[in-house]
Structure formats: C-alpha cells, structure tokens
Amino acid sequence: MRETPSGAARPMRADARRNYERLLDQARIAFAEHGVDASLDDIARRAGVASGTLYRHFPTRLDLIEAVLGERVTELAELGRSLMDEPDTAVALATWLRAAINHALTFRGLSAAVMNSAIDGGDELVSAWHAETFAVGAALLDRARQSGTVTASAQDTDVLRMVGAIAWAAQDAQDPTAQADRLLTLLLNGLRPDPSQP
Incomplete structure (x- = not known):
C-alpha cells in the first residue's frame, strides 16, 4: 500500500509526516532539475533522511513520482x-x-x-x-x-x-x-x- 498522509491506514506521527514532506519538497526540486530519473538516494540525502526512510514512504520510484x-x-x-x-x-x-x-x-x-x-x-x-x-x-x-x-x-x-x-x-x-x-x-x-x- 502506498503511504500518504491521506491514504495511510493510521495518521502519521509528526516526525514521519515531516520526513514525508521534506522528501516531497526535495523530489519536486530534483525532478525539475534532472527529470523523473533523478537519483532517489540523492533526494533522500538532500531531505536529510536515510534512503530506507524514503523507501518506507515510497517503495518505488513511481510512488514518489505519483505523490509529487x-x-x-x-x-x-x-x-x-x-x-x-x-x-x-x-x-x-x-x-x-x-x-x-x-x-x-x-x-x-x-x-x-x-x-x-x-x-x-x-x-x-x-x-x-x-x-x-x-x-x-x-x-x-x-x-x-x-x-x-x-x-x-x-x-x-x-x-x-x-x-x-x-x-x-x-x-x-x-x-x-x-x-x-x-x-x-x-x-x-x-x-x-x-x-x-x-
């Protein structure tokens, strides 16, 4: 199941929501600069989170693209x-x-x-x-x-x-x-x- 603030089974914790929003913000910037093939690991680094955190929120590249x-x-x-x-x-x-x-x-x-x-x-x-x-x-x-x-x-x-x-x-x-x-x-x-x- 794709995890989003509105679609998750339970409300996100405050820290998880902050990570989610930071990842979306950095993905918008990276996709605008480099297209949708931008490095996911780089997006995670720029958001200040581990790559595993990105993949917990967005298991695939398409999940992240769709959210943005x-x-x-x-x-x-x-x-x-x-x-x-x-x-x-x-x-x-x-x-x-x-x-x-x-x-x-x-x-x-x-x-x-x-x-x-x-x-x-x-x-x-x-x-x-x-x-x-x-x-x-x-x-x-x-x-x-x-x-x-x-x-x-x-x-x-x-x-x-x-x-x-x-x-x-x-x-x-x-x-x-x-x-x-x-x-x-x-x-x-x-x-x-x-x-x-x-």
Missing part, C-alpha cells in the same frame, strides 16, 4: 476549470495549453505518459490524471470552437497529443520554455479558423 505529480495535476485541472469563466475563449485555451506544456517540461520524462496513457494503457493513477486533464482541455477547446476562435475541425485528441509532442520536442532545447512557446504559437496559429471556408 498528483498535486501538480490537481493544480492544472483547477486552472482549467477557473478559465471556463474567461470571456476570451482563445486566451483561456492558450493559457491552459501553455500551463500544460510547462507542467510537462517541469517533470521531463513523464510528458508522454501523462498525455498518452489513456490511449496506450499503463498505470491506473496516471490514466486517471490523463482523463482529468483531457476533460478540462477538451472543455476549453470546445468553448473556443463554439465561439469561432478555433476551427471546427480541431479534434480534442489531436490537439492534446500535439501539446505532449511540443513538451517532448522542447525538453532538450537550450531554452526549453522559449522553444515550447514558439511551437505552441505555431499550433495556436494553425487552430485559427480559415476565413476562406464558409
């Missing part, structure tokens, strides 16, 4: 839902797509899994994340289609796959954020309705 990313996926979904009230549907869509790409860039190595897991199969929790982010992205895209700021032919799956592809293509660039922004601009330009079409 779960919070970020929730934030991304909440951002998308808040943007449903943005009057400019093109701005709302662009803002969320940019946030989704930045999310994937922050945790290099997981962008393909998060964006494509529901299609390709895989970890159940990652699939649930995909479903949540897909639903939010699709809703924002639908609003943009309905308002006429995005071409009616834009398919949800195609657009969100391209978002994953942008993150993958930009992750090894000298300036990944700038590269991703250029590619996203090309995507957004391509989504505009063709004025020559009825």
Whole structure:
C-alpha cells in the first residue's frame, strides 16, 4: 500500500509526516532539475533522511513520482476549470495549453505518459490524471470552437497529443520554455479558423 498522509491506514506521527514532506519538497526540486530519473538516494540525502526512510514512504520510484505529480495535476485541472469563466475563449485555451506544456517540461520524462496513457494503457493513477486533464482541455477547446476562435475541425485528441509532442520536442532545447512557446504559437496559429471556408 502506498503511504500518504491521506491514504495511510493510521495518521502519521509528526516526525514521519515531516520526513514525508521534506522528501516531497526535495523530489519536486530534483525532478525539475534532472527529470523523473533523478537519483532517489540523492533526494533522500538532500531531505536529510536515510534512503530506507524514503523507501518506507515510497517503495518505488513511481510512488514518489505519483505523490509529487498528483498535486501538480490537481493544480492544472483547477486552472482549467477557473478559465471556463474567461470571456476570451482563445486566451483561456492558450493559457491552459501553455500551463500544460510547462507542467510537462517541469517533470521531463513523464510528458508522454501523462498525455498518452489513456490511449496506450499503463498505470491506473496516471490514466486517471490523463482523463482529468483531457476533460478540462477538451472543455476549453470546445468553448473556443463554439465561439469561432478555433476551427471546427480541431479534434480534442489531436490537439492534446500535439501539446505532449511540443513538451517532448522542447525538453532538450537550450531554452526549453522559449522553444515550447514558439511551437505552441505555431499550433495556436494553425487552430485559427480559415476565413476562406464558409
């Protein structure tokens, strides 16, 4: 069973909770710096705990990745839902797509899994994340289609796959954020309705 503050059978002791939070904090930093293949032993050392403590809380690398990313996926979904009230549907869509790409860039190595897991199969929790982010992205895209700021032919799956592809293509660039922004601009330009079409 994966041990989390909310999912453990018994409440954590105060010292165990502190260790858990320190490990999560250092994992966020390490994953952002080195991707999800960052050294677990180094994460434990930076958190000031023994490697055994890390493995008691997170028996596998995936357990640690899921604990870190779960919070970020929730934030991304909440951002998308808040943007449903943005009057400019093109701005709302662009803002969320940019946030989704930045999310994937922050945790290099997981962008393909998060964006494509529901299609390709895989970890159940990652699939649930995909479903949540897909639903939010699709809703924002639908609003943009309905308002006429995005071409009616834009398919949800195609657009969100391209978002994953942008993150993958930009992750090894000298300036990944700038590269991703250029590619996203090309995507957004391509989504505009063709004025020559009825």
